Amino acid sequence: MAFAAFSSSKPKGFSKPTKSGKVAIALLAPGLAYLGVFFLTPLIALIMVSLQAPDPDGFIGDYVAAFEFNNYFVVVSDYFPQMMRSFGYALAATVLALVISYPLAYFIGVKARPYPLLQKLMLTLVIAPFFISFLLRTLAWKQIFSNESWIVTTLQQLGLLESDQYVVGTPFMVIFGLTYNFIPFMTLPLYTSLERLDTRYLEAGSDLYASPSKVFRKVTIPLSMPGIISGTLLTFIPIAGDYINASGDFLGSSSTAMIGNVIESNYLISNDYPAASALSVLLMGAILILVAGYVKKSGTEDLL
Amino acid sequence: MAKEFIARGADLELKKIRKEFPGFTAIEELDLHVPAGEFFALLGPSGCGKTTTLRLVAGLETPTSGNIFIGGEDVTETKPHERPVNTVFQSYALFPHMNVLENVAFGLRQRKIDEPLVKAKEALNLVQLAHLADRKPQQLSGGQQQRVALARALVNRPSLLLLDEPLGALDLKLRREMQIELKAIQIEVGLTFLHVTHDQEEAMDMADTVAVMNKGRIEQMGAPEALYDRPKTVFVSKFLGQSNLLVGEVESSSANSISIEVAGNKISVPKARAEKHKGKIAIGFRPEKATFTSKKPTASSSTNIIGPGEIIDIRFTGVSNQYLIQVPGLGNLTVFAQNVGKSPVTELGEKVWISWSVEHSFGLADLPNTGKAV
Numbered sequence: 199m200a201f202a203a204f205s206s207s208k209p210k211g212f213s214k215p216t217k218s219g220k221v222a223i224a225l226l227a228p229g230l231a232y233l234g235v236f237f238l239t240p241l242i243a244l245i246m247v248s249l250q251a252p253d254p255d256g257f258i259g260d261y262v263a264a265f266e267f268n269n270y271f272v273v274v275s276d277y278f279p280q281m282m283r284s285f286g287y288a289l290a291a292t293v294l295a296l297v298i299s300y301p302l303a304y305f306i307g308v309k310a311r312p313y314p315l316l317q318k319l320m321l322t323l324v325i326a327p328f329f330i331s332f333l334l335r336t337l338a339w340k341q342i343f344s345n346e347s348w349i350v351t352t353l354q355q356l357g358l359l360e361s362d363q364y365v366v367g368t369p370f371m372v373i374f375g376l377t378y379n380f381i382p383f384m385t386l387p388l389y390t391s392l393e394r395l396d397t398r399y400l401e402a403g404s405d406l407y408a409s410p411s412k413v414f415r416k417v418t419i420p421l422s423m424p425g426i427i428s429g430t431l432l433t434f435i436p437i438a439g440d441y442i443n444a445s446g447d448f449l450g451s452s453s454t455a456m457i458g459n460v461i462e463s464n465y466l467i468s469n470d471y472p473a474a475s476a477l478s479v480l481l482m483g484a485i486l487i488l489v490a491g492y493v494k495k496s497g498t499e500d501l502l
Numbered sequence: 503m504a505k506e507f508i509a510r511g512a513d514l515e516l517k518k519i520r521k522e523f524p525g526f527t528a529i530e531e532l533d534l535h536v537p538a539g540e541f542f543a544l545l546g547p548s549g550c551g552k553t554t555t556l557r558l559v560a561g562l563e564t565p566t567s568g569n570i571f572i573g574g575e576d577v578t579e580t581k582p583h584e585r586p587v588n589t590v591f592q593s594y595a596l597f598p599h600m601n602v603l604e605n606v607a608f609g610l611r612q613r614k615i616d617e618p619l620v621k622a623k624e625a626l627n628l629v630q631l632a633h634l635a636d637r638k639p640q641q642l643s644g645g646q647q648q649r650v651a652l653a654r655a656l657v658n659r660p661s662l663l664l665l666d667e668p669l670g671a672l673d674l675k676l677r678r679e680m681q682i683e684l685k686a687i688q689i690e691v692g693l694t695f696l697h698v699t700h701d702q703e704e705a706m707d708m709a710d711t712v713a714v715m716n717k718g719r720i721e722q723m724g725a726p727e728a729l730y731d732r733p734k735t736v737f738v739s740k741f742l743g744q745s746n747l748l749v750g751e752v753e754s755s756s757a758n759s760i761s762i763e764v765a766g767n768k769i770s771v772p773k774a775r776a777e778k779h780k781g782k783i784a785i786g787f788r789p790e791k792a793t794f795t796s797k798k799p800t801a802s803s804s805t806n807i808i809g810p811g812e813i814i815d816i817r818f819t820g821v822s823n824q825y826l827i828q829v830p831g832l833g834n835l836t837v838f839a840q841n842v843g844k845s846p847v848t849e850l851g852e853k854v855w856i857s858w859s860v861e862h863s864f865g866l867a868d869l870p871n872t873g874k875a876v
Contacts (some may be wrong), residue, residue, distance in 0.1 A: 401562050402595035404582040406609035416608075420599040482723070
């Protein structure tokens with residue numbers, strides 16, 4: 199209104215939404231185009247492939263466009279254990295990563311505040327493993343826990359493992375590898391939110407009769423919730439679809455196959471593209487539902 | 503099952519407290535006794551160790567040496583959550599992830615007291631904020647947050663309530679209102695309040711006893727009126743209100759008073775109001791206790807006279823005018839005059855004599871840094 203006093207006519211740009219609407223669309227266009235090309239197109243292609251049927255006249259691996267919804271029922275009935283295993287492993291590895299990362303992030307973000315050099319050094323150490331290819335690092339773990347390694351022989355001699363039991367190829371090894379590979383993705387968001395934690399709230403908590411463990415549960419954890427949420431999402435989602443750690447070439451075996459391994463073998467070995475695509479769509483849908491429920495339940499709207 | 507509220511305040515005693523931080527000593531040696539139910543103010547400039555003292559009592563810092571007693575019990579080694587003490591923090595430190603009511607109920611829940619929400623609501627009523635119980639602290643104004651912080655501490659009926667400059671962030675008008683409210687609440691609940699502030703008006707206004715702290719030690723302690731009427735050190739005379747100080751050798755002394763000579767004027771102070779009776783001493787007087795006249799007043803043994811001086815500055819402050827008078831050989835002296843008649847009482851550049859009652863002089867234990875009146 200104040201502008202009206204200075205101009206003879208009413209200002210136009212503010213009152214007409216159509217004009218600013220055009221500007222908004224123009225500004226949004228690059229982003230929309232990006233999403234269209236790099237997200238929507240492959241997604242639609244994936245869904246279309248997942249509904250294809252085998253070509254009756256072709257070779258194995260030849261498919262024609264169809265609406266074969268049965269593909270989904272087939273993959274669910276064929277690979278239900280692997281799906282459950284994926285989410286089970288992902289949950290276990292995420293929880294382990296959280297339990298290991300939280301004290302680490304707390305130390306770097308809160309306790310090490312008076313020593314900025316130490317803080318930076320420790321953060322670098324958290325990221326340092328990324329300088330080496332994670333395939334190499336995972337293979338290194340395979341070697342460390344290999345059947346002839348001193349760790350395994352010692353465990354066997356101590357009676358913790360039977361003489362015909364090994365570590366590589368077990369669920370333990372796979373969860374270990376998943377946890378190891380994804381810990382930095384948990385530590386960094388936790389660090390970011392703990393680094394901003396105002397310790398005066400902790401003092402207020404202890405002043406109000408809360409023991410250190412109560413302060414941690416009632417004040418520290420809720421205040422670092424944004425970091426916990428993003429950390430768990432950044433680990434859980436990629437772990438659920440991971441196909442390296444659980445693969446027989448790395449830390450797993452056929453008994454530890456996760457959904458990622460099934461997708462890989464359907465695509466690359468048995469050339470069953472519709473099944474692989476259907477599994478991918480199911481994985482994506484399941485993760486979406488889980489994450490939506492998780493974010494809603496943890497009530498992070500206020501915090502994020 | 504539920505623990506009972508402590509009905510009234512407890513006394514606080516600090517014995518030979520010393521606190522060192524890496525690189526500096528925050529508190530040299532502190533002995534302090536705060537009687538139960540008293541409103542006690544620790545007054546001092548920033549960095550004088552008053553907040554450290556408060557944090558030591560709350561248990562958020564551990565003294566390097568010395569002991570802290572609350573209600574006669576040695577709590578030096580006790581953890582903060584086990585002390586019957588609550589703090590209203592300078593930053594309020596209201597939990598941002600809880601609403602106002604849950605913030606207030608926090609301490610009650612920790613001690614498993616029955617009906618925490620009912621009692622929290624009562625406490626919010628006391629500070630007149632019950633209608634904002636469901637809000638988040640970030641949605642409140644500074645003054646409202648301050649009152650929530652007060653309710654959150656008071657609801658626990660601590661033996662001792664610590665206030666760490668809780669009014670510092672408020673504007674002047676709101677601060678005055680909160681001072682009155684805080685004092686009323688203290689009288690109503692009868693708890694011991696230990697209030698840390700750098701605002702001398704606030705301390706004098708609210709506290710039963712004021713301790714003036716400087717450089718990690720207590721310079722002087724007493725009722726606000728007594729401190730103001732008879733400061734014992736240069737620091738106290740300057741920090742608590744304003745003072746004119748005159749320095750000279752004691753020239754003569756009678757049965758009741760001693761006198762110094764400054765710039766040809768004889769200035770006397772009653773012996774009972776002087777810390778030192780010999781050698782070089784500083785004698786002070788308050789600007790509002792003095793008057794000035796354009797003719798030299800007749801000398802008498804009950805009046806100190808200085809002059810003539812020249813009025814070099816007049817500052818109008820509403821209720822009074824502040825006159826800066828330059829006296830040759832003495833520097834500048836300040837005199838306040840109430841705006842009862844015409845204002846200003848006199849003009850710039852006028853020659854005047856300053857006079858005040860000998861009874862209003864005070865002799866200090868130490869000397870100001872410059873040799874002249876300040």
